[in-house]
Amino acid sequence: MPAYWISRCIINDPVVYKRYTDQVPDIIAKYGAKVLARGGHFQIMEGPEVFKRFVVVEFPTFASAVECFQSDAYKAAASHRRNGGSIVENVIAEGAEIPS
Template sequence: MPAYWVARSKINDPVEYKKYTDQIPGIIARHGGKVLARGGRYEILEGPDKFQRFVVIEFPTFEQGVACFRSPEYDAAAAFRRSGAGEVETIMVDAGDATR
């Protein structure tokens, strides 16, 4: 069953943050992920307006998505944004029936 990595972020330092985002597509692809949305137009319909960038990535399984996030290569890339270049909230969610 597919799973989705959903992230929302606030970019504080675009130059440093780009060092992170330049590496991410290759890392995601190596873990079987496919970027469905990355940046682009958005409208906040409900909730805080702190975040200005939204990302949705599909993985074949929940486990592959979590493994990507926890991989040493992702951790090394994320160090650029974790140093203060950005603030991010990330979740992994299974596709599936919402009636469970």
Template sequence: MSAYWLARSIVNDPVLYKRYADQVPDIVAAYGGRILARGGKFEILEGPEKFTRFVVIEFPSLEQARACFHSERYQSAARWRRQDGAGEVELAIVESLDA
């Protein structure tokens, strides 16, 4: 079953955050992931309006989504968005329904 990374974030330092964001597509692809939404127009229908960037990434399985997040490559890239509060992120993985 497919699984999805659902992330919402705010970019506080665009230069540091870009160092992270530029690496993510290749890392995700190495785990069979496909970016479905990354930035772009959005509308908050309910909840806090703190976050200004939304990302949806599809993976072939929950295991591959987890492996990508915990990989050395992803964690190394993520240090750029964590450095000096360059970005704040909430990230969840959700498994799709069995169709």
């Protein structure tokens, strides 16, 4: 069953944040992930208008999503955003089986 990284972001320093985003596509590809939404147009329908960037990444399994997030390569890339490039909330959610 697929799982999803769901991220809400505030970008404080676009130059530093780009160091992170330049590395992530190759890292997540190693885990069979694909980006479903990244940046682009959005509309907050409910809740505080704090976050200004939203990202959804699909992984083949919950385990692969967690493994990627905890990998040394991802931690190294994420250090750029964690050290002042942005404020991010990340959630990994397992997909649902929809009965037919």
